[in-house]
Amino acid sequence: MEDLIKDKSTKPLIEGNVTSFENSLKSNDTEEKIDIWFYRPIGYQIALFCAKIGMTPNTVTIISIFFGVAAGILFYSQDLMINVIGMLSLVFANSLDSADGQLARMTNNKSRLGRILDGAAGDFWFISIHIALCLRSMNEGWTALIWIPGVLAGFSHVVQSAMADYYRNVHLFFIKGTSGSELDNSRDLQLEYDQLTWGRNFGMKLIARNYLNYTRMQEKFSPKLQKLLAVVRAKYKMGLPQNLIIDFRTRNKPLMKYTNIIQFNTRVIFLFLWLFLDQAWIYFFFDIFVLNPILIYMCSNQEKVSGYFYNKIVTGSEYGDQNI
Structure with missing residues (x-):
């Protein structure tokens, strides 16, 4: 479980050459324009500062949770x-x-725990936001039935974020390999989970259990992709x-825009709009009836791409048996 908890010091960055802005990004294929133009430059400057003072990525993630949850609390007010x-x-939390x-x-300081915390941070933000918007709506005259779309939108958000993140990492796996992606699978996670005990590793085992369930959900929504990954x-x-790398990138890259649409930026732009209009309740229905169809379309097309490459690899000889 060393990979799960590994969180090395960031000081080597200060002593050596600072990573360029471009190298601090995952991939141009998976980055959204708003992120490239706004959030990533701000994030880069914050990362440089944190590196200089020796702050770890996990600490930055935890701080973001406080700002994101605070945003939700502030949305309760009219x-x-x-x-x-x-x-x-909320903008600062996302930065x-x-x-x-x-x-x-930048510091080569990646860990499984960091990846889990990073994913959980957004969930904490939006749990706070959904609760605040439900309570706000009740103050505005809605009955307790507003919690139904509020909870449904919350579950929708979890699935949307999970699948968008998963497909991005699949794309990175094919174009950069294991070193350039954070693609996990439930089989390996189960082995790591089984090594932990509730008596000595209660906290880590609980985290590992939740992450294992999270990964299984991603795999359940992508059966053809699982067959492709297995044969690859x-x-x-x-x-x-x-x-294979070139062909996969060409055919799969157009789908990356859908992973961006159902992620943070689109939903937050519309959330801010409805807050300005004092109609925050619309956010729930936007999540359910607009973003969910995009999720379904994205998953359906990703499965078509996966089926296409699975059939080519299994039945044809177009791709060799090793890297060329």
Whole structure:
């Protein structure tokens, strides 16, 4: 479980060459324009500062949780100025969320725990936001039935974020390999989970259990992709053939825009709009009836891409058995 808890010092970055802004990014294929133009530059400066003072990526992630949850609390008020402060708090939380990943890549300080915390941070933000919007709506005259779309939208958000993150890491796996992605599978996670005991590792075992369930959900929504990953791992143990990498990137890259649409930026732009209009309840229905169809479309097309490459690898000889 060393990989789960590993969180090395960031000081080597200060002593050596500072990683460029471009190298702090995951991949241009998976980055959204708003992130490239706004959040990543801010995150890069925060990451540089954190590296200088020796702050770890996980610490940055935890701080982001406080700002994100505070934003939700501030959205409870019907005072627009308080809402605006909440908006700024949420923007800063997302800047910190960008910075933790950039800091981890800049300092080569990646860990399974960091990945889990990073995913959980957004869930904490939006749990706070959904609770606040439900309570706000009840103050505005809605009955307790508003909790139904509030909870449904919450579950929708979890699935949307999980699948968007998963497909991004699948894309990175095919174009960069295991070193360039954070793609996990339930089989390996189960083995790590079984090594922990509730008596001596209660906290880590609880985290590992939740992450195992999270990964199984991602795999359940992508059966054809699981078949493709299985045959790829079995056949190309020495690395993916270059022509497979090029073909997969060409066919799969257009789907990356859908992973961005159902992630943070789109939902927050509309959330801010409805807060300005004092109609925050619309956010729940936007999540359910607009973002969910995009999720279904994204999953369906990703499965088509996975089926296409699975059939080509299994039935054809177009791709070699090792990297070329």
